[in-house]
Amino acid sequence: MTSKSTMREVAGKAGVSIATVSRVINSPDEVPTETVERVRAAMRYLNYRPNINGRRLKMAQTRSVGVLVPTMANPVFATSVQGIEQAAHEDGLTVLLTSSNYDPQRELGAVSTLLNNRVDGLILTLANADDNPVIDLLKAENIPFVLLFNQPARTDVASISVDNARSAYDMTQAMIAQGHTSLAMVAGRFESSDRSKQRFDGFGQALSDAGLGAARLCQVGFGETELFTPLKSFLTGPDAVTGLVCSTDMLAIAAISACRDHGLSVPGDVSVGGIDGIAVGGLISPKLCSAIQPTQEMGQQALAFLRGLIRGQANPQSLILPHQLSTGESIGPARHSSSPRL
Amino acid sequence: MTSKSTMREVAGKAGVSIATVSRVINSPDEVPTETVERVRAAMRYLNYRPNINGRRLKMAQTRSVGVLVPTMANPVFATSVQGIEQAAHEDGLTVLLTSSNYDPQRELGAVSTLLNNRVDGLILTLANADDNPVIDLLKAENIPFVLLFNQPARTDVASISVDNARSAYDMTQAMIAQGHTSLAMVAGRFESSDRSKQRFDGFGQALSDAGLGAARLCQVGFGETELFTPLKSFLTGPDAVTGLVCSTDMLAIAAISACRDHGLSVPGDVSVGGIDGIAVGGLISPKLCSAIQPTQEMGQQALAFLRGLIRGQANPQSLILPHQLSTGESIGPARHSSSPRL
DNA sequence: TTGAAAGCGATACCAT
DNA sequence: ATGGTATCGCTTTCAA
Numbered sequence: 123m124t125s126k127s128t129m130r131e132v133a134g135k136a137g138v139s140i141a142t143v144s145r146v147i148n149s150p151d152e153v154p155t156e157t158v159e160r161v162r163a164a165m166r167y168l169n170y171r172p173n174i175n176g177r178r179l180k181m182a183q184t185r186s187v188g189v190l191v192p193t194m195a196n197p198v199f200a201t202s203v204q205g206i207e208q209a210a211h212e213d214g215l216t217v218l219l220t221s222s223n224y225d226p227q228r229e230l231g232a233v234s235t236l237l238n239n240r241v242d243g244l245i246l247t248l249a250n251a252d253d254n255p256v257i258d259l260l261k262a263e264n265i266p267f268v269l270l271f272n273q274p275a276r277t278d279v280a281s282i283s284v285d286n287a288r289s290a291y292d293m294t295q296a297m298i299a300q301g302h303t304s305l306a307m308v309a310g311r312f313e314s315s316d317r318s319k320q321r322f323d324g325f326g327q328a329l330s331d332a333g334l335g336a337a338r339l340c341q342v343g344f345g346e347t348e349l350f351t352p353l354k355s356f357l358t359g360p361d362a363v364t365g366l367v368c369s370t371d372m373l374a375i376a377a378i379s380a381c382r383d384h385g386l387s388v389p390g391d392v393s394v395g396g397i398d399g400i401a402v403g404g405l406i407s408p409k410l411c412s413a414i415q416p417t418q419e420m421g422q423q424a425l426a427f428l429r430g431l432i433r434g435q436a437n438p439q440s441l442i443l444p445h446q447l448s449t450g451e452s453i454g455p456a457r458h459s460s461s462p463r464l
Numbered sequence: 465m466t467s468k469s470t471m472r473e474v475a476g477k478a479g480v481s482i483a484t485v486s487r488v489i490n491s492p493d494e495v496p497t498e499t500v501e502r503v504r505a506a507m508r509y510l511n512y513r514p515n516i517n518g519r520r521l522k523m524a525q526t527r528s529v530g531v532l533v534p535t536m537a538n539p540v541f542a543t544s545v546q547g548i549e550q551a552a553h554e555d556g557l558t559v560l561l562t563s564s565n566y567d568p569q570r571e572l573g574a575v576s577t578l579l580n581n582r583v584d585g586l587i588l589t590l591a592n593a594d595d596n597p598v599i600d601l602l603k604a605e606n607i608p609f610v611l612l613f614n615q616p617a618r619t620d621v622a623s624i625s626v627d628n629a630r631s632a633y634d635m636t637q638a639m640i641a642q643g644h645t646s647l648a649m650v651a652g653r654f655e656s657s658d659r660s661k662q663r664f665d666g667f668g669q670a671l672s673d674a675g676l677g678a679a680r681l682c683q684v685g686f687g688e689t690e691l692f693t694p695l696k697s698f699l700t701g702p703d704a705v706t707g708l709v710c711s712t713d714m715l716a717i718a719a720i721s722a723c724r725d726h727g728l729s730v731p732g733d734v735s736v737g738g739i740d741g742i743a744v745g746g747l748i749s750p751k752l753c754s755a756i757q758p759t760q761e762m763g764q765q766a767l768a769f770l771r772g773l774i775r776g777q778a779n780p781q782s783l784i785l786p787h788q789l790s791t792g793e794s795i796g797p798a799r800h801s802s803s804p805r806l
Numbered sequence: 807t808t809g810a811a812a813g814c815g816a817t818a819c820c821a822t
Numbered sequence: 823a824t825g826g827t828a829t830c831g832c833t834t835t836c837a838a
Contacts, residue, residue, distance in 0.1 A: 125584075126831095128830090128831055128832085129831065130830065130831080138808075139808065139809045139810075140809090140831090140832080140833095141808070141809055141810080141811095141833085141834080142807085142808060142809075143832095144832070144833060144834080145807095145808090147832095147835080151807085153807075153808090154807070157807080157808090169605075171576075171579055171580055172580055172831085172832080173521070173580070173582060173831050173832070174580045174581050174582070174830035174831095174832095175517050175520040175581070175830090175831075175832085176521055176528070176581060176814090176830075176831030176833085177831080177832055177833070178517040178520075178814090178832090179515070179517045179518055179521050179813095179814045179815060179816085179830090179831080179832070179833095180813080180814050180831085180832050180833045180834085181814085181833070184517070189755075193546055194536070194542045194543065194545045194546035194549065195542070195543050195546045195760065197537075197539050197542065199538045200537070200539065200542030200543075200545075200546075201536065201537050203536045203542075203561070204535055204536035204537045204542075204563065207561060207562065208563070209564075211562070211563075211570075211836085214578065216560055216581060217560065217561045217562070218558055218559065218560060218561075219531075219545070219559045219560075220549065220553070220559070221546065221549050221550070221553075223550075228553075232553075234824085235558065235598060237513055238513055238514055238515070238516045239516050239517070239558060240468075240515060240516070240517055263511075276534075285818085286769050354583065363516040372662075376741045418537065442552075468815095470814090470816085471815065471816065472815080478823085480817080480824075481824065481825040481826075482815090482825085482826095483816095483817085483818080483824070483825055483826075483827090484823085484824060484825075486816070487823095487824085489816095490817080494823080495823075495824090496823070499823080499824090514815085514816080515814085515815050515816070516816090517814085517816085518814075518815030518816030518817085518830090519815080519816050519817075520816090520830090521814090521815080521816070521817095521829095521830045521832085522815085522816050522817045522818085522829075522830050523816085523817070523829065523830085579812075622811080669811055778810060
């Protein structure tokens with residue numbers, strides 16, 4: 123075990139005091155070049171590595187930020203974390219990562235751990251941003267934080283998101299414009315995702331504005347990838363829809379798979395649109411309708427915003443970024459095939 | 465700013481010494497119930513939050529692990545990080561996350577930062593695990609680490625991966641068995657990913673074993689999503705292939721898109737197989753050939769392995785997990801359409 | 807320009 | 823069962 127050397131040893135080797143070593147590290151300009159060199163040489167010789175924890179204990183700031191997302195298994199969150207990490211790297215900040223698995227209990231626990239680590243600030247995607255104890259806690263402790271993807275009702279918290287209701291509205295409208303008259307939304311449980319609820323509202327509004335009757339909803343639990351059964355009544359029989367508006371890419375992917383298993387081609391027999399636009403719109407096929415969120419950029423912006431809050435140079439506010447609507451040529455009205463095909 | 469309260473204040477409030485407060489935190493059983501209660505009450509009253517950095521400074525272990533991946537924008541790595549985070553959470557470990565963007569320079573810098581944080585161990589996915597200064601550094605400092613996805617040549621480092629060459633071999637063989645005689649591999653630059661090279665070797669071996677001549681390669685830089693031009697000579701003209709073996713899912717997705725843009729249907733005119741199996745095999749369509757890696761489980765196992773190394777209860781070794789071959793019914797020989805179609 | 811010394815908030819040894 | 827105290831590695835006045 124190569125026991126780490128300390129400032130004290132470096133100081134000894136270089137024949138200076140630890141104060142000077144500290145200066146060489148933090149403000150080399152205040153030290154004569156010759157001394158700097160001598161100290162640096164000692165550092166190299168001893169393989170010195172500053173112990174950040176010593177510094178953290180002493181200083182007010184830790185130069186670390188906490189990140190909480192529901193899961194990294196969802197490319198949307200993963201990509202945003204990539205954006206955060208990227209920006210943090212440029213700022214020399216350390217990222218402490220946690221995930222909640224959409225569980226409010228774990229959200230609170232994770233944030234608590236992060237606070238014990240004395241992070242300078244937090245970036246969070248909560249299951250539900252309204253009436254959330256995590257936010258109360260953060261407010262009470264007066265810790266800078268910005269919500270990512272959440273669109274909270276209250277205006278005294280910082281957030282970065284797209285307009286969830288609006289993006290669902292726009293996508294639904296686009297699909298209606300393509301000739302769809304029978305649509306349903308596939309969404310996660312509202313308790314696990316306030317985005318789901320907001321998007322469903324936008325979906326309903328678009329239908330209502332088009333005079334298309336009640337909004338149908340297929341609600342599925344987080345983690346469900348098998349939508350064959352849940353979607354059965356939506357894809358077959360007299361009430362079959364011609365298009366599915368999916369709350370997320372992951373759901374869209376699962377829905378596409380379910381459509382195929384029901385013998386429907388996508389697009390063609392059924393159109394599928396996914397909000398997020400990472401996989402469905404961005405990666406897999408630009409031919410399907412999707413409302414694209416600039417996920418990675420949102421992560422970067424979240425960190426930039428957080429930095430402002432930490433410095434006290436910015437105030438909490440909601441930044442709502444424009445989403446980009448992608449309506450590929452494959453979107454079209456229903457053409458159910460009479461016989462299922464593989 | 466709610467200034468955080470310290471052990472000292474809690475001790476004062478509870479009328480005990482800080483030593484007792486520490487005991488209440490770390491070994492409550494050694495303290496009478498009545499005292500424990502009094503101290504806990506004081507903690508609640510003062511909203512006490514242990515400062516982990518104080519503990520880290522004092523203790524040998526920091527109960528934190530560093531993670532380095534090329535990018536979280538690749539679902540394969542993101543999913544593995546999810547597995548790591550999951551397992552870390554269960555162990556009460558904090559995860560420090562960094563990404564290298566496939567840049568060896570940044571790999572070294574990131575690891576250095578992680579070491580300054582005195583992480584107990586590291587989990588890394590390196591661009592190239594052979595002859596990598598990062599590994600030398602870690603070996604020299606005697607820091608526990610496990611490589612994830614990398615299959616290093618040297619046997620004195622811990623690693624968890626699937627057999628890259630073998631999975632490419634198997635997938636290629638499966639496609640050959642479906643009637644393909646003309647295949648090419650799409651892979652990233654070998655400098656950016658040793659997996660690419662290993663997979664290409666497996667691809668070449670399979671072709672050679674089948675007596676199918678030289679292995680053709682379309683090598684693309686990291687981040688390229690537009691494969692229309694790079695794949696042109698592979699998809700059109702006299703040397704057009706009937707199938708593409710892709711080194712990664714992300715490349716497979718880009719390749720599928722390029723095929724479509726060249727007027728080829730996938731699968732049908734061209735088959736595409738992607739190693740990884742997250743998106744192509746798992747999410748998008750189980751109909752395409754893919755060699756599936758249990759990505760999230762690999763992350764969990766990596767952490768478990770790392771824990772063993774940290775405790776000194778395990779020795780570095782290579783764990784090569786079985787990959788799962790998924791050959792959907794859509795795989796088939798070439799049937800080029802004479803006229804491009806949208 | 808440099809150094810001595812006082813903490814930062816914990817842990818843990820050694821007494822009591 | 824509890825407390826006093828040295829210590830972890832660093833930053834930062836205040837003097838010299």
